[in-house]
Amino acid sequence: MNIAIDPTTLAETALTRMARVADEVASKYAGDVDKSGRFPAETFEALKRERLLGCWIPKEYGGEGVTLTEMCDLVARLGQACGSSAMIYGMHQIKMSSLIVHSTGSAWHQDYMRECARDQLLLGSATTEGGIGGDLRNSICAVEVEGDRYRLTKQATCISYGRAADAILATCRRHPDAASSDQVMVVCKKGDYTLRETVGWDTMGMRGTRSEGFELVSEGDARQVFVQPFGEIAAQSMLAMAHIIWCATWYGIAADTVVKSQAFVRAEAKKKPGVVPPGALRLAEVSASLQKMKSLLVAGIARYEAALADENLMNALSFIAELNTIKVSASQLGIEIAQQSLMITGLAGYRNEGPFSIARNYRDLLSAAIMINNDRILGNTANLLLMSRIDTSIGE
Numbered sequence: 001m002n003i004a005i006d007p008t009t010l011a012e013t014a015l016t017r018m019a020r021v022a023d024e025v026a027s028k029y030a031g032d033v034d035k036s037g038r039f040p041a042e043t044f045e046a047l048k049r050e051r052l053l054g055c056w057i058p059k060e061y062g063g064e065g066v067t068l069t070e071m072c073d074l075v076a077r078l079g080q081a082c083g084s085s086a087m088i089y090g091m092h093q094i095k096m097s098s099l100i101v102h103s104t105g106s107a108w109h110q111d112y113m114r115e116c117a118r119d120q121l122l123l124g125s126a127t128t129e130g131g132i133g134g135d136l137r138n139s140i141c142a143v144e145v146e147g148d149r150y151r152l153t154k155q156a157t158c159i160s161y162g163r164a165a166d167a168i169l170a171t172c173r174r175h176p177d178a179a180s181s182d183q184v185m186v187v188c189k190k191g192d193y194t195l196r197e198t199v200g201w202d203t204m205g206m207r208g209t210r211s212e213g214f215e216l217v218s219e220g221d222a223r224q225v226f227v228q229p230f231g232e233i234a235a236q237s238m239l240a241m242a243h244i245i246w247c248a249t250w251y252g253i254a255a256d257t258v259v260k261s262q263a264f265v266r267a268e269a270k271k272k273p274g275v276v277p278p279g280a281l282r283l284a285e286v287s288a289s290l291q292k293m294k295s296l297l298v299a300g301i302a303r304y305e306a307a308l309a310d311e312n313l314m315n316a317l318s319f320i321a322e323l324n325t326i327k328v329s330a331s332q333l334g335i336e337i338a339q340q341s342l343m344i345t346g347l348a349g350y351r352n353e354g355p356f357s358i359a360r361n362y363r364d365l366l367s368a369a370i371m372i373n374n375d376r377i378l379g380n381t382a383n384l385l386l387m388s389r390i391d392t393s394i395g396e
Helices: 014-036 041-049 068-079 083-101 106-119 230-271 279-308 317-345 357-367 374-386
Strands: 122-128 142-145 147-159 166-174 184-187 193-199 211-223
Touching: 014 041, 014 068, 014 083, 014 193, 014 317, 014 357, 068 083, 068 230, 068 279, 083 122, 083 230, 083 357, 122 147, 147 166, 147 184, 147 193, 147 357, 166 211, 184 211, 184 230, 211 230, 211 279, 230 279, 230 317, 230 357, 279 317, 317 357
Parallel strands: 122 166
Antiparallel strands: 142 147, 147 211, 166 184, 193 211
8 A cells, every 4th residue: 555645744743743643543542442452543544644654764765764762752752642552653663673774785675664664564573482482582483495485484472463564573593493592584574474363462451552472374585584683683773672662652651641640730729729739749759750761761762872883882781781771660660650640640540531540551551561571681681780891981
């Protein structure tokens, strides 16, 4: 499907267009998306119309070349309206970042970027697998290449929005005799694969992501296999982008809880002029917590951008440990902010409906600690810290 380009749309900034999607579409359907546990189709139709799925793609490939900071702003703005929509948008952009960074040397992947920009394609991910769980750096399944064709069968325990995606980027062993850590990533285009559901999706939060488990069977052009090993893709783009963009998602959801808390305190103040509402002090505290979360995100962006210009930093164990810590800290802060906001809004926030409800936000934020489980990340970080020097510098 070729999405027509409206010149007046691209004359506006990406953030202006995202605000329109968030306010006019995502917020309108967020409640039903959560209640029904369904993919936010209306929001993604609007994102395609506004040409926001391919805006990270460099201009020479048909995108707008937005910066990482701008992308995080887009994700966070959508998160203030619908957490599931923001998480899907963020996960799509994580896969897009791998395509952008690692298409060098592959005419097929460069052409596919142009196709993504032109048709506003939605990218999904199949990295988890039965038998290894969330260990992204190991695979059981393997790609088989014969001549100019590949074949792949993967028991994926989780493919978020798999049925709605236009392509799924799947990890696997390089060949049937390869070690579990000798991985590649394959662009599986819709029409090349079939999905057979193996695990359903009825969860506490992030219900609209539809993160079901599937058996993925795909066959296509062998050029769809990335040239770079997945180990390089994970280290240089995917894991860093996942931590940063997930943080932006959680920040947006947390920010909405603080905005609702502020509105609640203001409403209470109007009822009793001259009397400071009980929640005012807690509002100051939760605002400080939100600022901490923002600072973590800003620091992560700055650190990653510095690493892009310094190969030594990109490959440093301390850099990986730092980004791991940012993810863990931000996920914990998001939940703390929701708890603080609940103490401010009380029953009004606890309700599933109403202008001050933060129930959906709270449930969505609870997923943060288990998206690559914090215990797994802390265990890996502990090992890294035993092998590296803790970086105590500020300006370097």
